Amino acid sequence: MPAVHGVTGLRDQVQRWRLAGERIALVPTMGNLHAGHLKLVEEAHRHATRAVVSIFVNPLQFGPGEDYQSYPRTLEADQAKLQAVRADLLFAPAVEEMYPGGRDQVTRVEVPGLSAILDGEFRPGHFSGVATVVLKLLNIVQPDVALFGEKDYQQLLIVRRLVTDLSLPVEIVGVPIMREADGLAMSSRNQYLTPAERQQAPLLYRTLGETAAALRNGRRDFSRLEAEAMQKLSAQLRPDYVSIRAAHTLAAADTNTRDFVVLAAVWLGKARLIDNIQVTANESRRGPPLPQNS
Numbered sequence: 001m002p003a004v005h006g007v008t009g010l011r012d013q014v015q016r017w018r019l020a021g022e023r024i025a026l027v028p029t030m031g032n033l034h035a036g037h038l039k040l041v042e043e044a045h046r047h048a049t050r051a052v053v054s055i056f057v058n059p060l061q062f063g064p065g066e067d068y069q070s071y072p073r074t075l076e077a078d079q080a081k082l083q084a085v086r087a088d089l090l091f092a093p094a095v096e097e098m099y100p101g102g103r104d105q106v107t108r109v110e111v112p113g114l115s116a117i118l119d120g121e122f123r124p125g126h127f128s129g130v131a132t133v134v135l136k137l138l139n140i141v142q143p144d145v146a147l148f149g150e151k152d153y154q155q156l157l158i159v160r161r162l163v164t165d166l167s168l169p170v171e172i173v174g175v176p177i178m179r180e181a182d183g184l185a186m187s188s189r190n191q192y193l194t195p196a197e198r199q200q201a202p203l204l205y206r207t208l209g210e211t212a213a214a215l216r217n218g219r220r221d222f223s224r225l226e227a228e229a230m231q232k233l234s235a236q237l238r239p240d241y242v243s244i245r246a247a248h249t250l251a252a253a254d255t256n257t258r259d260f261v262v263l264a265a266v267w268l269g270k271a272r273l274i275d276n277i278q279v280t281a282n283e284s285r286r287g288p289p290l291p292q293n294s
């Protein structure tokens with residue numbers, strides 16, 4: 001599978017495909033690929049005839065003191081994995097290619113409101129960095145469709161809003177979370193966990209599952225449910241938040257809400273883990289059954 005590192009080379013190849021009547025999908029990633037990313041590529045093949053994958057550890061979306069320097073960069077191994085799932089092209093630009101004028105002065109886009117809540121409260125500037133690089137990647141590749149994992153649920157909604165607000169001619173597809181056998185959502189950051197922490201990490205999904213079950217069973221005392229979940233998580237993890245929101249808008253849930261999403265972020269050692277479960281009233285969605293006795 002070929003790799004290109006420059007915008008011009010990328011555009012030349014995509015243009016050739018487009019002239020031949022092909023439909024182009026983009027899977028934006030930061031690399032260190034796991035089965036969740038590969039599922040995005042497999043899904044891309046269902047939506048397009050060519051799957052372009054970008055690997056770019058975007059400095060704009062990391063705050064001071066976050067893991068930009070240490071974020072795992074595994075390009076060669078990633079390329080082999082992409083080959084195995086028949087990706088058609090890897091776009092792996094350097095920072096200088098993406099931000100030739102320097103990253104400090106670069107034009108940024110902001111999706112107001114949605115970017116300031118939940119993860120945005122704990123990671124100021126993060127979603128502006130995400131929106132900026134996603135807009136750039138969409139402009140560079142000009143795909144028909146772009147695919148994003150639902151683990152980053154807030155990011156997915158922000159990208160959808162960006163695309164709507166700026167009238168970008170691209171379809172955004174969300175792909176369900178891939179989980180380990182014990183329920184832990186797959187994430188590049190899971191590799192920061194020590195073996196002991198890895199044992200504790202499924203508490204996040206279990207707790208979200210219990211909150212989701214309570215919603216399905218008709219409980220609507222949202223603040224209390226959130227507080228109970230925070231307490232359970234705090235036994236072993238350091239939660240930033242647990243929040244029950246309306247799934248389509250991330251507005252605070254109320255008694256008229258039918259489609260919920262329960263979102264949480266926790267710290268475990270050096271890793272900050274996020275996860276979510278969507279719940280439609282009287283009906284659960286997604287994820288394997290909860291482990292029984294752990």
Ligand code: PAF
Pocket residue numbers: 028029030056058061130133134152155
């Ligand atoms: O989800 C990610 O890996 C990143 O936030 C993305 C969308 C590739 C932008 O850098």
